[in-house]
Amino acid sequence: MTQRRTMQEMRTTLAPSQVLAAAREFFSRRASIYAAYPEQESAHHLTLRGQGGEEITLAAIPRDGATLVTAGSYMFDAHIARFFATLPRAAEVAVGGTAPAPAEVAG
Secondary structure: OOOOOEEEEEEEOOOHHHHHHHHHHHHHHHOHHHOEEEEEEOOOEEEEEEHHHOEEEEEEEEEOOEEEEEEEEOOOHHHHHHHHHHOOEOOOOEOOOEOOOOOOOOO
8 A cells, every 4th residue: 555645835935944943833833733743854854753653744945036845744734734824925936937927907
């Protein structure tokens, strides 16, 4: 039997170190009975271990003027989505590395 993991991704205005610090705080304190605690960490990744030994893996790397954050887990997908909702979003980048032009307002 293979484990299926869901990978979630977003872009934020926070620096990678700020994202990892926010993840440590969020998953150890704000997830209540589903808390997860740091197990491994580098400048751009964090692995947390939670209930029943379940793992959350999170990476944060600079990309196109923002920080690309990816996270995956077998059981903690809803918690990852909640964590992502706490991060300030960066502007979306169009193909080719430029931000799309703002939409014109009809007046």
